[in-house]
Structure formats: structure tokens, C-alpha cells
Amino acid sequence: MFDKVWLIPIFPIIGVLINGLLGRRIEEINKDIVHWVACVAVGLSFVLTCVLFFQMLGLPPDQRLYEFTWFDWISGGVLHTYVAYQIDPLSMMMCMFVTGVGFLIHVYSIGYMYHEEGRYYRFFTYLNLFMFSMINLILANNYLLLFLGWEGVGLCSYLLIGFWFSEEANAIAGKKAFITNRVGDFGFILGLLLLYTQLGAHGVWSLQFSEVFPHVHLLSPSMATAICLLLFVGCTAKSAQIPLYVWLPDAMAGPTPVSALIHAATMVTSGVYMIARSNILYSLSPFAMGVVATFGALTAIFAASIGLVQNDIKKVLAYSTVSQLGYMFLGLGVGAFAAGMFHVLTHAFFKALLFLGSGSVIHAMHHGLHKVHSHADAQDMRNMGGLKDKTPITYVTFLIATLAIAGIPGFSGFFSKDEILWQTYAHGHFVLWLIGAVAAGMTAFYMFRLVFMTFFNECRAPDGAAEHLHESPKSMTVPLMILAFLAAVGGYLGVPKALGGNNRIEHFLEPVMGLGPEKLLKKAGAAMAGGAHHLAEAAHGAAEHAAAAGHAVAGHAAAMAEHAGAHHSLFAEYLLMGISVAIALIGIFIAYTMYIRKRELPAKLAESFPFLYRLLLNKWYVDELYELVVIKPIHGFSQLLWKGVDVAIVDGTVNGVARVVGWFSGVIRYLQSGYVQSYAVSVVLGTVVLIIYYFIKALS
Amino acid sequence: MNQLHFPIISLVTFFPIFGVLILLMIDKENEDVLRGTALAFTVIEFFLSLPLLIYFNDGTAGMQFVEHFPWIRSMGITYHLGIDGISLWIVMLTTFLTPICVLCSWSYIQKHVKEYMICMLLLETAMLGALVALDLILFYVFWELMLIPMYLLIGVWGGPQRVYAAVKFFIYTAAGSVFMLLSILFLYYYNHKVTGVYTFDILELYKLNVPISVQFWLCLAFFVSFAIKVPMFPLHTWLPDAHVQAPTAGSVILAGVLLKMGTYGFLRFAMPLFPYATHQYMPVIATLSVIGIIYGALVAMVQPDMKKLVAYSSVSHLGYVMLGLFALNMQGIEGGIYQMLNHGISTGALFLIVGMIYERRHTRMIKDFGGIAKVMPVFATFFMIATLSSVAVPGTNGFVGEFMILVGAFRAYPVFAVFAASGAIFGAVYMLWMYQRVMFCPLDKPENEKLKDLNVREIITLLPLAVLVFVMGFFPGMFLRKMDASVSHFIKDFNSRYEMYAQQRQQSLGEKIAAVTATPAAGSSAVVE
Numbered sequence A: 001m002f003d004k005v006w007l008i009p010i011f012p013i014i015g016v017l018i019n020g021l022l023g024r025r026i027e028e029i030n031k032d033i034v035h036w037v038a039c040v041a042v043g044l045s046f047v048l049t050c051v052l053f054f055q056m057l058g059l060p061p062d063q064r065l066y067e068f069t070w071f072d073w074i075s076g077g078v079l080h081t082y083v084a085y086q087i088d089p090l091s092m093m094m095c096m097f098v099t100g101v102g103f104l105i106h107v108y109s110i111g112y113m114y115h116e117e118g119r120y121y122r123f124f125t126y127l128n129l130f131m132f133s134m135i136n137l138i139l140a141n142n143y144l145l146l147f148l149g150w151e152g153v154g155l156c157s158y159l160l161i162g163f164w165f166s167e168e169a170n171a172i173a174g175k176k177a178f179i180t181n182r183v184g185d186f187g188f189i190l191g192l193l194l195l196y197t198q199l200g201a202h203g204v205w206s207l208q209f210s211e212v213f214p215h216v217h218l219l220s221p222s223m224a225t226a227i228c229l230l231l232f233v234g235c236t237a238k239s240a241q242i243p244l245y246v247w248l249p250d251a252m253a254g255p256t257p258v259s260a261l262i263h264a265a266t267m268v269t270s271g272v273y274m275i276a277r278s279n280i281l282y283s284l285s286p287f288a289m290g291v292v293a294t295f296g297a298l299t300a301i302f303a304a305s306i307g308l309v310q311n312d313i314k315k316v317l318a319y320s321t322v323s324q325l326g327y328m329f330l331g332l333g334v335g336a337f338a339a340g341m342f343h344v345l346t347h348a349f350f351k352a353l354l355f356l357g358s359g360s361v362i363h364a365m366h367h368g369l370h371k372v373h374s375h376a377d378a379q380d381m382r383n384m385g386g387l388k389d390k391t392p393i394t395y396v397t398f399l400i401a402t403l404a405i406a407g408i409p410g411f412s413g414f415f416s417k418d419e420i421l422w423q424t425y426a427h428g429h430f431v432l433w434l435i436g437a438v439a440a441g442m443t444a445f446y447m448f449r450l451v452f453m454t455f456f457n458e459c460r461a462p463d464g465a466a467e468h469l470h471e472s473p474k475s476m477t478v479p480l481m482i483l484a485f486l487a488a489v490g491g492y493l494g495v496p497k498a499l500g501g502n503n504r505i506e507h508f509l510e511p512v513m514g515l516g517p518e519k520l521l522k523k524a525g526a527a528m529a530g531g532a533h534h535l536a537e538a539a540h541g542a543a544e545h546a547a548a549a550g551h552a553v554a555g556h557a558a559a560m561a562e563h564a565g566a567h568h569s570l571f572a573e574y575l576l577m578g579i580s581v582a583i584a585l586i587g588i589f590i591a592y593t594m595y596i597r598k599r600e601l602p603a604k605l606a607e608s609f610p611f612l613y614r615l616l617l618n619k620w621y622v623d624e625l626y627e628l629v630v631i632k633p634i635h636g637f638s639q640l641l642w643k644g645v646d647v648a649i650v651d652g653t654v655n656g657v658a659r660v661v662g663w664f665s666g667v668i669r670y671l672q673s674g675y676v677q678s679y680a681v682s683v684v685l686g687t688v689v690l691i692i693y694y695f696i697k698a699l700s
Numbered sequence B: 001m002n003q004l005h006f007p008i009i010s011l012v013t014f015f016p017i018f019g020v021l022i023l024l025m026i027d028k029e030n031e032d033v034l035r036g037t038a039l040a041f042t043v044i045e046f047f048l049s050l051p052l053l054i055y056f057n058d059g060t061a062g063m064q065f066v067e068h069f070p071w072i073r074s075m076g077i078t079y080h081l082g083i084d085g086i087s088l089w090i091v092m093l094t095t096f097l098t099p100i101c102v103l104c105s106w107s108y109i110q111k112h113v114k115e116y117m118i119c120m121l122l123l124e125t126a127m128l129g130a131l132v133a134l135d136l137i138l139f140y141v142f143w144e145l146m147l148i149p150m151y152l153l154i155g156v157w158g159g160p161q162r163v164y165a166a167v168k169f170f171i172y173t174a175a176g177s178v179f180m181l182l183s184i185l186f187l188y189y190y191n192h193k194v195t196g197v198y199t200f201d202i203l204e205l206y207k208l209n210v211p212i213s214v215q216f217w218l219c220l221a222f223f224v225s226f227a228i229k230v231p232m233f234p235l236h237t238w239l240p241d242a243h244v245q246a247p248t249a250g251s252v253i254l255a256g257v258l259l260k261m262g263t264y265g266f267l268r269f270a271m272p273l274f275p276y277a278t279h280q281y282m283p284v285i286a287t288l289s290v291i292g293i294i295y296g297a298l299v300a301m302v303q304p305d306m307k308k309l310v311a312y313s314s315v316s317h318l319g320y321v322m323l324g325l326f327a328l329n330m331q332g333i334e335g336g337i338y339q340m341l342n343h344g345i346s347t348g349a350l351f352l353i354v355g356m357i358y359e360r361r362h363t364r365m366i367k368d369f370g371g372i373a374k375v376m377p378v379f380a381t382f383f384m385i386a387t388l389s390s391v392a393v394p395g396t397n398g399f400v401g402e403f404m405i406l407v408g409a410f411r412a413y414p415v416f417a418v419f420a421a422s423g424a425i426f427g428a429v430y431m432l433w434m435y436q437r438v439m440f441c442p443l444d445k446p447e448n449e450k451l452k453d454l455n456v457r458e459i460i461t462l463l464p465l466a467v468l469v470f471v472m473g474f475f476p477g478m479f480l481r482k483m484d485a486s487v488s489h490f491i492k493d494f495n496s497r498y499e500m501y502a503q504q505r506q507q508s509l510g511e512k513i514a515a516v517t518a519t520p521a522a523g524s525s526a527v528v529e
Helices: A007-029 A031-057 A089-113 A120-139 A143-161 A168-200 A209-218 A221-238 A247-253 A256-265 A267-277 A279-283 A286-307 A313-333 A337-371 A392-406 A412-426 A430-455 A462-468 A474-494 A504-513 A517-528 A533-554 A557-564 A570-597 A601-608 A610-617 A619-672 A676-699 B008-025 B031-054 B088-104 B113-132 B136-157 B162-195 B212-229 B238-245 B248-273 B275-301 B306-325 B330-361 B377-390 B397-412 B414-439 B456-474 B477-528
Strands: A066-076 A079-087 B064-072 B077-083
Touching: A007 A031, A007 A120, A031 A089, A031 A120, A066 A143, A066 B330, A066 B397, A066 B477, A079 A089, A079 A120, A079 A143, A089 A120, A089 A256, A089 A267, A089 A337, A089 A474, A089 A504, A120 A143, A120 A256, A120 A267, A143 A168, A143 A221, A143 A247, A143 A256, A143 A267, A143 B397, A168 A209, A168 A221, A168 A247, A168 B397, A168 B414, A209 A279, A221 A267, A221 A279, A221 A286, A247 A256, A247 A313, A256 A267, A256 A313, A256 A337, A267 A279, A267 A313, A267 A337, A267 A504, A279 A286, A286 A313, A286 A430, A286 A619, A313 A337, A313 A412, A313 A430, A337 A392, A337 A412, A337 A462, A337 A474, A337 A504, A392 A412, A392 A430, A392 A474, A392 A570, A412 A430, A412 A474, A412 A570, A430 A570, A474 A504, A570 A601, A601 A610, A610 A619, A619 B162, A619 B275, B008 B031, B008 B064, B008 B077, B008 B088, B008 B113, B031 B088, B031 B113, B077 B113, B077 B136, B088 B113, B088 B248, B088 B330, B088 B456, B088 B477, B113 B136, B113 B248, B136 B162, B136 B248, B162 B212, B162 B238, B212 B248, B212 B275, B212 B477, B238 B248, B238 B306, B248 B275, B248 B306, B248 B330, B248 B477, B275 B306, B275 B397, B275 B414, B275 B477, B306 B330, B306 B397, B306 B414, B330 B377, B330 B397, B330 B456, B330 B477, B377 B397, B377 B414, B377 B456, B397 B414, B397 B456
Parallel strands: none
Antiparallel strands: A066 A079, B064 B077
């Protein structure tokens, strides 16, 4: 059955072809066929993924790797790349939730987008194309096919952000997303080239994971660091980290299901996936790991700080996504690859739910405002309030997701976030832990602020629109309920040992993450017999990091305690857990105070700290800074190149040469005037000159 | 070797001339008949060229379908034609693009239809001839012959500044060719001096051992001539003028095939004739290519005219091609050839697209548009596909070429490759920015509200290109495997002859040093004894 893996990406691309080529006709005949085609395509992918997943579970853990080479892609000389897929715990886990959540969001989109006339088919075409790209990204067994998916999802993101392209802001947001990602991809492709040529120098011309990872120890430590950092540049764009996160908040211009699917649950986590996939490579470079962790932690708190004051419901969620992605990178950076992936999974559930819930709210607001012909902003939380009774299902499911993201014990987010924070602390990164913990408090605050502003108090919708607010259709609420269930219980996949669980997800991912330093050392040891000197260095670097990454490998409390020292006992873990829960509760309490009990407080605070408030409200002015430092200068320089260099100098020279030749011809034209008299004069003059010449010569 | 035992190349090359003769017999008032006849001939021509592809033998590096006859015996000029893996796809591109050019001129060209179609057919013969000629004089004849119909296309059917652009194009290119002619003649006489045989046959001249000091000058002459055609920075300024003034079909042919003559010339003539000099010029060419990539992209970014933007993007794309070719390894050269085809397809499509919108609105200024996607959804789709191909999104043909070139370049000169890779960012900026301003945003200009979407003829024109974008993006092997043998032979031959020259140089240097140091060396050795 594993050799049918190519069908997983094929289903969505068939959907793309049907809806893309015939969609306009189909939509005219019967709109329902459009979404049936799209949903069935993704549904089939999901079913097949499940089948393969359970089949894989039947195998012993060390045999859970199957590679399927479909066809030859880009080859020439020593370069050989294939369209080939890989089935292993990591790819299957990702594929499960991507197709699963993707399917739910496809279904949700039926209700959300049904009123779109004339471009309903386009929406589903893009959505299916996204699924195709994302599946390729996940299942690829080599970096180049991963890159196809990587840019493909970026393209779909661009198309979907600008879906309502008649608004200039949406079109600009789409372009911004694509170009920012291109900047990241510049780093990514250089990383690939460097990896490829460096390994090639050792005779390993390949980008295939199963070829690359057993040989990465051949890389010199500095090269490994350079490669890891370059690949991470790609991640900062795709997964919205400092400094390239700027496109994600603007990406909320797209339809809300898109925000849920692409800009929260799946695409933006592909950077995390890529690093987790390359964990062996990253394990070679403690420095690169440190960079990843630091950027992750900084992003987590930076984005959370902006989220504190935003009024657009989707903007709050967008910054929350950036912040949560920061946590994931923090986890990866401290060597807790499995914990990072665990957070990817739980985040996909609760964040997709949050976005779909907000979509349901916006949907209700939109209809309500439309009924009373109001032009008020349907996404501004200042126009909401009291929706708890109008949209009860949305409210309950939204609340579950909020509890999950806030890290309330028992809900999924608690387990994954706490695992990351604990691992950060256990590996001795106290400062990073502190940042993460504070950001967790901010998360709890802004999420409950959102809930209180949206669902509690009185409804502030203008012109009596409140009368017309009602719950969304079934196709939207059913996915909400399913996701709410997952967001609530998804965490039980990874209950840590300290709480009596056995961290299943970590064990499950062990074959992928576990190839790490230990086996690498063995490999290096064997290869050292070959006499290569720097291998020893590589092995040394790996050994240094073995302890850090070793945790992910072993997952045994013993190994962990050994590294972290005898002081970190179970007690420490309980203590940290208690602290983070307390911080979350404090955040919730403050939100409660400010937005339920003493609702005049926020305005007062804003007045007391006007500078800070404006700084946060305007997102630290980062967009303005980029505009000033990057975009304007490049634009100006290009103008200069065109008008100053190309037209004036380069082309000026060409035309100048032409003019000089013309002028010169004009001058020597007089030599052939056709007048006999002037010819006679020149003959006489020439004779005289000659006579004088010979005369002087004879004299001397 | 001629596997068909039939002069297929001659047939393909001169079939359009037959079409010219038929066109001459048709009354010039019957414009639709003229158009139809021209289309029929170019389509038949395409099918005639298919056997070249079908019977092409992937396994051999040598020339195939060869025709070799003496032409002017007294001077050693021969009629020598042949195709190998390097020229095959460019020949196919030519016969593929010409019918598209005829189709896109259907309603665009309203005056002197007869003469226009005759020019198109003549141009096709000239281009094909230059691609298959293996005799330097024969090549030179076709090379110069290309200029005349192109000159007329720009000068007669072009825009308001057509005469300036046409003259600039003609003189610039012809001036470059003069140096090449001188260089050819020198080779001819030098070959006679060494071997006692008068020949212009390129395959014979490859074997010639050209003294290193002379090689630099001869190579330079060829380089200048081809670099103008490519065009490489800073010899590129004729291109934007020519493109902007040329009619749509002229631009398509110019971008699609004529520019490839320059890069093809490097591969077929300049590089294998002068391996040592080529090797020494590598850093210069690579530098100019990288400048071209970034400079072209930056200047394209600020163009207010869509067509000029695409023209400058050509400078950038051709920079990639040159960088790949001069990486002198499999990935670089195959990527370079692939990128030539890609550029023909994606930039060809972009020029068609600009032409279609110009025909409707009689303007190409970006600021005159906005929100067009709403009224022209089919057009928007094709435009998007061409854009994606141009910015080299994986899955399109552009990515295959660009990636291979980057791999090749990264192996040969990593620093240049890094700069070249940054061009991909600017490429996305100028293309998507243009797309956004033309197709997206509010539809706020009343003139644009009634624009009609593409008609059937226009869809037929663009569809083959759009399909090829994806076929070439996902199945590049179909194309690359036919190049393998020729390209790897090219590299092997180039390297071995470079080694030979390098040794010669070493020896002559060694002798000089030995001569200078002979006496003391003898003395010291005596002491040792």
C-alpha cells in the first residue's frame, strides 16, 4: 500500500485541474459541484493518509521508513533529483493533521464563501493547489521537492491573500507576502546550494534526506553552521519570525478560512517542520541552534506585545500566531525537536479553531451590519460584544481554544507549551525560559481580552445590527466542534512523564529525531578510520551537542537529569509548571479586571503611557522602518540606475559614438566636394609641402 | 551522420522561402488569404521539423542529419549543415514560435500584410540557417541575413520611434559582426598556413591550435559580436528601444530566438574555438553577467512602460544564461540552454500578453491600467502563468533553468552565484508589482471597464506556451536528456584542449625562464657536483 503514496498529492491536483479549467462552466451550472470536487479531493487524501498511517504503525519503530521514487525531476551531470516521497513518523504525522484540518477547513469554506459570485471556483482551486503544495512539502524525501512545496504554498498564499484583489490593500498584502518569502527563499536556496556542493566535495551529490543525513558529519563545523543559518533565513520568512515576520499580520487580508488553514495551522509551521526534519544537521551546530532558540523566544514576546493592544480580531490572532511560532522555534533551538513538533500539532488544532471561530463571528457581524446597511468594520472588536448569546456554539468552541492557547492545565496547549518551557529551562537557558514565561502571561491576557471584548458585556454593533446577529450554518459549526474536541484532548498525545503520562508523541517521533548525535557519532567513528582529519572535529562538535539534542533522542528522564544536573528533579518540573499556570491565571485575571470589571482602565492606561501605547499599536513601527531603510533606497537607486546610468551614461555613450562618427563624416565630406578647383588647390598645396620636406631633408 | 538519408535540414531551413514565393503570387488585397497562407506554411514548417526531434539520436555527441557539399570550391567554402544536442531545441523553439508570431499579428498588423508575412518567413529561414550552419561563411551569411527582415519589421511596422530603433538595432549588431568577420578571415588564413588547407568548416577549425597571444584578440572579436546580440551589459541599450518599437511578433521573435543567437554563438563558435582565451575571460563574463542580472532587474523595476519592463527583464534573464554557460560544467551549460528555451517561452508569452492589451487600449503605460483581472479573467490567468514562469516558481520551467544555473555557477564561482541568486528577489518584485498594478487594485478607469476578454485566436496563441511552462517545469528530463551527450562532449573537449594550451603556455614560460637562468643554474649544479 505504501507505493500508493503518490495518490495523496494527486487527488488535490486533480481537483485543481477540474475546477481550474472547467470551474467557470461548472459554477454556472451548479455551484455545489465545485465544492464537492474540492472537498472530496482533500477528503480522499486524508483517508489515504490515515490508511498509510495505521499501516505504518503496524511496523516496528526502526522500520518506519519507506521511500517511493516517482519520476526523475531535475538532473544533469552529477545532479540528480527526483519527485519522490517518504513515509516516516514525522511526515505521516504532519500529513495527517494537514489533510485532516485541511479537509475541515474546506468544508467550513462552503458556508463562508458560498455567497461569492463568479469566483467560488477560483477559491477552491487555490485551496486545492495549496493542499497539493503542502503535501509535497511534507512528503518530499529531498530538499528540492520540499522547496517546490515551500514556494508552492507561498504562491497559493499570495493568490489567496489577494483573493479580493479589487481592494488595493489586499493586492499589496499578497505581494508583500510573496516578496518577503522570496527574501527568505534566497537564504534557503543558498543553504541548499552550499549543502549540495559541500557534501558533493565528499562525493555525496545528493539532496535526498536519507543520503544527506548519514553524511552530514562530513561537513566542517563552520559549514554546518552556515548551512543551518541560511536555511533558517528561509524559516524566518515562511514561519514569520523576526526579522521577516512582517507579511503575516497583513496576510489577514485574505478570507478567514485561508487565515486558518494557511496562515495559522499549516503553511507557517513548515519552517518548524523543515528544521525538525533537519534535526541531525542542526545538531551539528550549537551556534545555529542557539540562534534559532533566541530568535524564537524574541519573536514570541515581541509579537505578544503587539497583540496586547490590537483591535482587529484577526490581527490579534495573527500576532498570536507569530508568537506561538516563536515558541516552536524556541523548542527546536534548545534541542527539543519533538516538543516543537508537538506544539505544531496542538497549535494547528486550537489556532485553526480560533480563526474559524473568528470567521464565524465576522460572518455574523458582516450579515448583521449588511442588514442595517452599516459600513462599520466587521472585524473590529470595538463593534462587537455580547456575542455569547447570539452565537453560542462559536462562543463555547472559541473559549475552549482560548483555554488551550492560554495554557490552562488539561487543554492541549498546556502540555505542548509547558514541554517547551520545561525543556528550555532544563537545558540551562534560564533567560529564554523567562522570556517564554512572560510571553505566556501576555498570551493569556490578550486572548482573554479578545474573548471578553467579543463575547461578553453588551453588544456595541451600531444601528441596531445586534438584532440581526445569528449563529453560522452547520457546515461552519460542525468543523468548529470537531476542532474544539481536538483542541481540548489533543494534548493527551504527549502527557509528560512527570504527570504520569509517557509522552507518546516523543516516542513516536524517535525514529526521525533519534537518528541524531548518537548514531552520528558511531558513523563518524567508523569513517574516521578512513583518515579524514576534520571528521574528528565534526564528531567532537556533535558530541558537544549530544547532550542537548540527546534529550530528544532518548526522551528518558535519566538522560535529561544527567545533563541538567542533579538539581533538576521532578520537583523542579512541577514548580515550573505551577509558575507558568500561575502566570497564565494572572494574565486572565488582569484581562478580567480591565475588560469586565473596570472597563475604564484600558483607556486610562493608554493615556498614562501614550508613547508605549502608540508604539505597540503601530507594531513598533517596523513596517515604517523597512520602508525607510530598504524599500525607498532600493527604489531610489533603481531610478538612478535607469535615468542616471542606463539612459545617460550607457546609452549616452552609444549615441555619442554615433554622433561623433556623424560629425567626423560631415567634416571629411568636404574633401570630396566634387569641385575641380578645390582638388587643384590640394594638389598644389601637397606639391609645395613635399618640396619643402625634401628641401629641408637635403639641407640637413 | 544523417540517419534519414534525406536532406531534412535543408528542407526545414528553406521551406519558408517556398512560402515566400507563394505569398508573392497572392494579391495583396486578399489580406486574410495572405495571413492564412503564412500561417499554413509556418505550421507545416513546424511539423516538418518534428522528425528532427523524433529521429534525433540521444546517444551520440556528434552532428546529426548532416549535409555536407562543396559550395565555392576555390575558397574552401562548403554547404555544411548539422544539428546536435545544443542546437536541436533552439531549432525547435524557432519553428514553434513562428506560427505563434503569425497568429498574434492577425489583427495587429493592418498595413502591408503581404510584405509583413514575407518578412516573417524570410526571418525564419535566416534564423534556422544560422542555427544549423557548420561553415563559418554560411553562418555569417545567415547571421547577417537575419538583420534585414528584423530591421524592416521594426522600421516599417513599429511604433512612433521605429526608425531610430531600427537603425540603432541594425548598426549596433552589424558593427559587432564586422569584428567577427575579421576574426573569421584570420582563422581561415592561419589555418591554411598551418595545415595547407583552405576551409571555413567549423568542425575542422575546432582542431586548430591557435597561438595564445592571437587567441585573445580573435576571441574578443567573437565575444563582442555575440555579446551585443545577447545582449550583455553594457552593450544592451539597443534592446529596450528595439523591443518597445517593434510590433508584438517582432518582440517575440527578437526575445525568443534572435537573442539566443548570441548565446548560441558563444557555445558553438567562440568557446570551442578559443578555449584558453575563454577560460581566461571567464571572470569578466561572469562579472558582466551578474551585473546584468541585478542591473536589468533593478532598472526593470522602475519602468513605467510594460513592454520596456519586459525588455529589461530580458537583460536580467540572459545574464543567467551567460552565467550558466560560463560555469563550464554540466549543470551550468544545460541550465543555460534550458534557460534559453524558458526565456523564449515565458518572455515570448509576456510580449504576446502586452501586445494583446495594447491592441485593446493603445497604451502600455502601467498607470493606465488597474483591476483588469475583473473584466479579463482568462487573460489574467495566462498573464499569471507567464509571470510565475518568469519569476521561476518551482513547478514552472523557469525554476529548472535557474536552479541548474545556480548549481553550476555555485560550483564554478560561488560568490557570483550568491549575487545571481539575489536576482530572484528582484525578479519577483518587478513582475509581481507590475501584475498588481495592471491586473489587481480597483477598476477605476472607465476606459478599462469594457475591455473584452481574449478571443479564441488569442487563446490558441497563448495556450501552447502555457502548457509548455508546466510540462517543462515538471518533466525537464524529456528535454535535458537530448542535450546530455553533446554537452558532456563539449565540456570534455573544451577541458582537454584548455589543458593542452595551458601546458603549451607553461612550456614556453618554462623555456623563457630556463633561458634566463641557464648560466647560473649550470654554475650551481657544477658546484654541487
